[in-house]
Amino acid sequence: AISRDFAYGIPKAELHLHLEGTLEPDLKLKLAKKNGIDIGQESVEEVEASYQFDSLSSFLAVYYPAMNVLQDEDDFYALGSAYFARAKENGVVRAECFFDPQAHTSRGVELEAVIRGYYRAVEEARENGLSADLILCFLRDMSADSALETLRAALPYKDMFVGVGLDSDERDNPPQKFAEAFDLARENGLRVTMHCDIDQVGSIDNIRTALTELGAERLDHGTNIIEDPELVKLVVEKGIGLTSCPMSNSFVTEEMKGEEIVELLGRGVKVSINSDDPAYFGGYIADNFLTLAEKESLTKEQVAQLARNSIEISWAEDSERSAML
Ligand code: HPA
Ligand code: ZN
Numbered sequence: 311a312i313s314r315d316f317a318y319g320i321p322k323a324e325l326h327l328h329l330e331g332t333l334e335p336d337l338k339l340k341l342a343k344k345n346g347i348d349i350g351q352e353s354v355e356e357v358e359a360s361y362q363f364d365s366l367s368s369f370l371a372v373y374y375p376a377m378n379v380l381q382d383e384d385d386f387y388a389l390g391s392a393y394f395a396r397a398k399e400n401g402v403v404r405a406e407c408f409f410d411p412q413a414h415t416s417r418g419v420e421l422e423a424v425i426r427g428y429y430r431a432v433e434e435a436r437e438n439g440l441s442a443d444l445i446l447c448f449l450r451d452m453s454a455d456s457a458l459e460t461l462r463a464a465l466p467y468k469d470m471f472v473g474v475g476l477d478s479d480e481r482d483n484p485p486q487k488f489a490e491a492f493d494l495a496r497e498n499g500l501r502v503t504m505h506c507d508i509d510q511v512g513s514i515d516n517i518r519t520a521l522t523e524l525g526a527e528r529l530d531h532g533t534n535i536i537e538d539p540e541l542v543k544l545v546v547e548k549g550i551g552l553t554s555c556p557m558s559n560s561f562v563t564e565e566m567k568g569e570e571i572v573e574l575l576g577r578g579v580k581v582s583i584n585s586d587d588p589a590y591f592g593g594y595i596a597d598n599f600l601t602l603a604e605k606e607s608l609t610k611e612q613v614a615q616l617a618r619n620s621i622e623i624s625w626a627e628d629s630e631r632s633a634m635l
Pocket of ligand 2: 328
């Protein structure tokens with residue numbers, strides 16, 4: 311296995327991280343108090359005790375209502391700023407962070423407050439030597455029209471985010487539902503990735519569609535390509551990156567999917583390790599490396615390959631990326 315210092319110290323990119331999933335109980339309570347919102351809990355212990363989930367849908371049912379404490383631009387900045395500080399401690403040199411505008415605009419928060427708040431944190435991270443960008447995610451359980459409308463409203467700020475993604479509940483919400491929004495994103499020079507969740511029936515078909523019809527450049531989760539040798543081949547040939555999240559996987563499926571990760575790594579797939587929603591799943595990125603390395607008895611070389619993959623498949627500028635490797 312590897313040492314804690316090695317897991318924390320090795321330079322890495324974090325590519326599957328939801329900023330809303332970094333809302334720690336203490337900040338949640340602080341913002342609730344500031345904004346006069348009753349969240350039903352009064353202490354960190356009570357908040358933690360409410361984190362009971364064993365599937366994607368039971369997680370999302372806790373996750374979305376909690377976002378209500380985020381009300382103004384400063385709240386989004388505070389959340390982003392706290393994450394980037396943690397990321398630095400975890401050896402992250404490049405962070406590409408998802409955010410869910412519709413989870414905020416749907417409850418009356420201005421899109422501009424969300425983007426400007428997060429972007430202020432991005433600028434601060436850059437000043438502190440951490441390369442960072444934002445990825446705007448569509449909520450797949452909302453309508454295709456809502457995704458399009460959100461993207462159109464965000465385009466005036468398109469210098470503040472690097473790409474688009476797709477998250478929330480995959481069941482009955484296949485990626486082709488959002489073909490038009492992805493087209494518009496690509497026409498505007500934005501990069502494209504999407505969640506293909508590991509616990510979902512039909513996700514193999516969704517992965518195929520994402521890659522062959524929708525221009526996905528990465529797959530978030532996506533380790534179930536292992537069920538289909540043709541897909542593994544396609545992903546290797548195209549150099550498509552996978553953003554895997556071991557500790558998140560343990561919650562959602564009771565398995566880290568470590569064997570799949572190791573197998574895919576061995577077959578030349580550019581798989582990476584990430585934390586997904588670290589405030590909910592018990593660990594930031596270095597802990598995800600450590601936990602996986604321990605469970606699968608990874609060698610230093612395998613861990614180094616996972617870290618290198620994350621930088622290679624990141625969307626940093628070419629020159630910046632080469633300097634990180
Ligand atoms: N899958 C779907 N939706 C999400 C996730 C995820 O891993 N994390 C936060 N929202
Ligand atoms: Zn995710």
